[in-house]
Amino acid sequence: MADFLLELLSEEIPARMQANARNELARKFAECTSEAGLKSGPIDVYSTPRRLALIAREVAEATEASREEVKGPRASAPPQALEGFLRKTGLTKDQLAERDGVYFALIERAGRPASEILSDTVRRIVADFPWPKSMRWGDGDLRWVRPLHGIVAMLGEDIVPVEIAGTASGATTVGHRFHHPGDITIGGASDYVEKLRACHVIVDQEERERIVRDGAAAAAKEAGLTLLADEGLVVENAGLTEWPVPLVGRFDPEFLDVPREVIVLTMRTNQKYFACTNDEGLLAPAFVCVANIAANDGGEAIAQGNARVLAARLADARFFWEQDLKIPLEEQAKKLSGIVFHEKLGTVADKVERVAKLARWLVEQEVVTASPRHSRESGNSASGKRTGTPASAGVTKEELADQVERAARLAKADLVTGMVGEFPELQGVIGGYLAEAQGEAKAVADAIRDHYKPVGQGDGVPTTSVTVAVALADKLDSIAVFFGVDLKPTGSKDPFALRRAAIGSIEIIVANGLRIPLTQALRGSLANHAGQSKDSSPAHRLDRTVPEILAFFADRLKVQQREAGVRHDLIDAVFALGGEDDLVRLLARVKALQNFVETEDGTNLLVAYKRAANILKKEEWNPSDVKAGEAPPEEILLNDSLISAENAANEAIIKEDFSAAMAALASLRKPIDAFFDKVTVNVEDVGVRARRLNLLMRFRDAVNRVADFSRIEG
């Protein structure tokens, strides 16, 4: 047994592709060798900008010889069948054995040497490697992510011979492009990593990531600063360097007038620099870049050069910022009528108009009030700046409605600013800063900044009134109008991120305990859109679209609640009742139901329910005339219990006291168990049988009024 080393040396592999390339290399190697029956131990994969490498430990010297008997055609089969079988097996007729009128072939395979299989493996890996984008170069036909320069393929100390499009394998590779430009000879898997290290190449990306992560933090600390950790940048910089050297640079503090997010983003996106903060947590006029050389001047020229590039970029950013500051947001908002939101849905200005109306309606209907009914734990607000107190507490309903409408009307204005043109990911953030700068109320500026939230899992959910109203209206509008023109998410396709919008809406509604009648809100959005549209088709689709959207919400709710441990079948059980579009009430009911079905009473009642439902289904039972008369005590008890349970459950549901409704159901458990225990339903007397079936039907229906138990699993 020996270790196998493969290195594919190329021109610079994009950093973002390396992680996946390593996984694919390991996967394909394992696939090819196991198909060939070659055994090997653990596999390590490595990548640098210039190489993709694999070390497989303890590779067997050869595959084992094998004998296999293969069944062929019947002796009586037409001659073509036999010919085909001989071709397939490569044997002649007299080499076949005949038993019971059927031909058998004994296929013997000699063991193949590992080297031969590894050679094939390398060829196959290179031939169809799944790079996201690959290319040709020179006058060849081979495709690789960038031109392929060399192949090191060694089993133990021996070269595994393979030639691909004119490149032959060998033991030679190169070190660092600048520190060690000449060829180096590798002895095998055993010295590969260390030989390269001696030539200024750290092969193991995890080690480079550690150097970047720890080195950048240490460099910042040495300069009296704190690094803003950014794992994405760590991985990217490790993917761009073979010999990473973090260096601190500075920029002119005057640039700190530009919004912090802009500076951080410029550094991260354009330059791949880490940002730093000072003792007070404020952005410092400094950065950490990661060089790929240990420079002969200690990195002074590199830090200076990078600082100059950054200064030019920040000067550009400041130019846009200063231009943007000169134009009031309401002026910018006017330009939104020139931007198409979607070809079927008009302009962004049309959207703003609808969102403003819906957001205002949310306040007028008291779905959103000045002090949210029930905000989640304090300190969990959407922006770190705020305390738990809602910014709009103490304002009247009318004032709140005005603030909400103003925020909605300005919320999209930053889309036409130079700053957002340069950095689309700063939509909202820039609007928030500009609103503050032009003296808008803080609640309005906050709402403009945060109305896209929550953007993804773990993103803060808005909790202040103005933001809640605008954020929710924005999302509901998108969902309503896209569904209205039949642009719904299908399968894995959700080009307008409507699933995210629905999850965001649910999170806002649930976190703030908003009692929103979704049907009415969605109808409102669709009607607003119909009012803007020349074509009247959206209006008459209302009756179809709204139920579609509610079903979509139910699906999203199941996904969203899964993490909270809420069972999806219980959500179905409550949704199936129909007519419930208040998510807060629905969830309360689901939670009460979940508590109930997990008790002993609940489990037993569910069993009894299913039994009753099965009997009724089998009988295809419809209520019919009954025969009065003597009834056993268990039947009478069930009848009496049903009367009181029905009343109690109905009352509790009206009061939205779902635990009480479940308790009413629980009171049926003993009577129904006793009934099934002692009373026979299927008696000969048709009248008595009907009476008992009717009773079971009442039982089933009483349970179903609380939740559709037929949807509950278990």
Add this chain to the structure above:
Amino acid sequence: MSLSFQDLILTLHQYWGAQGCVILQPYDMEMGAGTFHPATVLRSLGPEPWRAAYVQPCRRPTDGRYGENPNRLGHYYQYQVVLKPSPHDLQDLYLGSLREIGIDPLKHDIRFVEDDWESPTLGAWGLGWEVWCDGMEVTQFTYFQQVGGFECKPVTGELTYGLERLAMYIQGVDDVFDLKFNDAGVTYGDVFLENEREASEYNFEVANTERLFHSFREAVAECELCIERKLPIPAYEQAIKASHMFNTLQARGVISVAERQAYIGRVRDLSKAACAAWLEKPKGSSA
């Protein structure tokens, strides 16, 4: 002493001339990038080997800043090198050119950062990098895969140096107009500042859009005529002209977002037709 702007060009000419490149002079037409030069676009098609290097003035009307921005120009220079087929040691050759102009790769951090190239008006794309020197993009490095909608076979390697940026870097200058153009005291601003001011004013405020639209249509018609007459080079020149008219109209802000795609598509069709005609044309000096 660091290289002046003109010595930078001369050094690159010497270097790439020694690599067997034909040293061409700038094309006598307005274009947005050195890539548009027929020595790149047309010569990257077909099997014939080709090596050329040249300076190309680039006009990007929307980038003009009235000479007030230290980093942005509406007219600037690119140094363009094309090698077909792309040689195995193209990266090393390129790095050799950086050493030649005074950049020590053990003092400065040279990096190849993923940047794929695509030109919608040329129907062309390629894979490669932007080359960084201490975080500054100094060169676009591309292996052409398709031009005019045709597969490039063999593949052309293209290097595009941003000359002003590179010179600013070498000279340690923060304002492009402060670059020393030669060693006799002439700055880049002496040569080009007034041009930038006037060109910006013309492009953003003065240019008669009606006549520009007219010129665009004329160029399209001339191009189509040349295609019909199987004259790929003049046809391609008209495509270049149409492309520049389009850029100028953009700067004047008279092309809406929706129309933009249609104009780009129009120019692409012209480029593709010219490329197709070029490929059909028999080659060889004896023909």
